[in-house]
Amino acid sequence: MKKNSQYLKSPDLLPIAHRDRSIGTFGFAMMWIGMAVVLAAFALGGAGVQSIPLVWVLVASFVGCFVIGVFMVLIGDIGIEHGISFPVYLRAPFGTIGTHFPSLIRGLAASIWFGINSYFGAAAINGILNILIGFDNWFVCFLIFVVVQVVNTSIGIKALERFADLAAPILILISIWMYFTLVDQAGAVDRNVWAWAEGRVTGTALFTAFMVILVGNMGYWSTLAADFSTLSRFIKAPQFERSWVKRNKTTLVGTLIAMPLTQTAMVLIGGVAFIALGNYDPIAAMQASASGIVLAVLLLMIVFAQWSTNTTANLVPAGTIFSNIGGPKVSFYVGVSLAGIIGIVTQPWQLFNALLPFLSISGGLLAGIVGIIFADYYLVRKRRVNVPELYEINGQYKYHMGINWAGMISWAISGILSIVIPTYSFFVGFIAGAACYYALTKYWWFRKYQQAELLNPSDEQYLGITVGRDWVIDPGEELENEPEAETATV
Secondary structure, eight states: OOBOOGGGOOGGGSOOOGGGOOBOHHHHHHHHHHHHOOHHHHHHHHHHTTTSOHHHHHHHHHHHHHHHHHHHHHHHHHHHHHOOOHHHHTHHHHOTTTTHHHHHHHHHHHHHHHHHHHHHHHHHHHHHHHHHHOOOOHHHHHHHHHHHHHHHHHHOHHHHHHHHHHHHHHHHHHHHHHHHHHHHHHHHTTOOTTTOOTTOOOHHHHHHHHHHHHHHHHHHHHHHHHTHHHHHTTBOOOTTOOOHHHHTHHHHHIIIIIHHHHHHHHHHHHHHHHHHHSOOOHHHHHHHHOOHHHHHHHHHHHHHHHHHHIIIIIIHHHHHHHHHHHOTTSOHHHHHHHHHHHHHHTOHHHHHHHHHHHHHHHHHHHHHHHHHHHIIIIIISTTOOOGGGGGOTTSTTOTBTTBOHHHHHHHHHHHHHHHHSGGGHHHHHHHHHHHHHHHHIIIIIHHHSOOHHHHSOOHHHHOSGGGTOEEOOOTTOOBOOOTTOOOEEO
């Protein structure tokens, strides 16, 4: 009997072949520099120096970014090895229907962040135009900025890398200039930025403040940690490479070096701005630091920062997720456009403060998903995946009415615990999600729904780039439900 599974086979969700992966080590590092210049980092720095010295704020920021980077690289191996995206792989731990629930949370969060970042970028554009030609209408700037970002992202991932190559060096140069300008302003009011702390704390209070900053830096990137494979599937990697480190070299360099250093630098500027001016808002800090053409150039930093972050960290994941939910009729372009519309209708200029609790909760929920993906990919399947069956509606990953209840139950438990213990939400959510999922699948679910890669743990049959395989899925085919069928080429 033929089983039609075309709706799982949207062209934008098919595995990326080795020859089509375009992002190299340098390009990926530049992308991270562009993504890591975010307003949240300024806020973390400004809030941190109000309780602990600047140096400890920077240590907490770097450690938090490095730790979340480790999770990103671990999950990113799915894209490197098999060339598949986050919503596609979720069909394994959540089912062909169940995948839509966790992926939708990520897609909505990404769309909302897109709106927030676009709002601040539009405010900066409005400031630039006001300086240059006297134009003053931030809403028009907002709408135009949204459209430009959607078009840029829809052009393709290579266009994002080329944009980041341009944005990254500009961001670095302006950040250095801004740091020294703010240090001079702090000195003018007799404040040493490296010795100043408004409400210095010690002992347990110091550790708590340190952890709040550390987890805060992790929280911002927890959404990208969950769906890092959506980006990593475009990254170049060597075929027939058994070493995990060598295979993931590009993501290691960008994620564990470029990202922590860049975000910590932004935290530094936010902290110094608060010490010097009493305000960590980068636009306010820039307006207090410069005027005229110099101010216009500095505001351009905000535009580049929001644009770089939005395209790679928000629009690409959201577009991929919405395309997965909608099936072949919803292309990547349509998915990206939908994310742009959501970013507009949520009115970030009115809802920014109200959205922060929601985004905090969604970060905790996604931490559990990261744990579940980690357990499923590394502990249960040991990186072997029956990829062709991920695209079959009545195949191996159909489970019970399209849902893997081991994944859903584990996600519910991890989500509740992460909300109850918000200070350590990511760690709690990850550990709970991974532990619950491993136990439920080992002793219950996969005894009931047997998995081909567990019954026959063959590297040659179920690994991808490590054995030189490009997974090939025909988007127009209708196959019988045969888990053992060979549908990949080597």
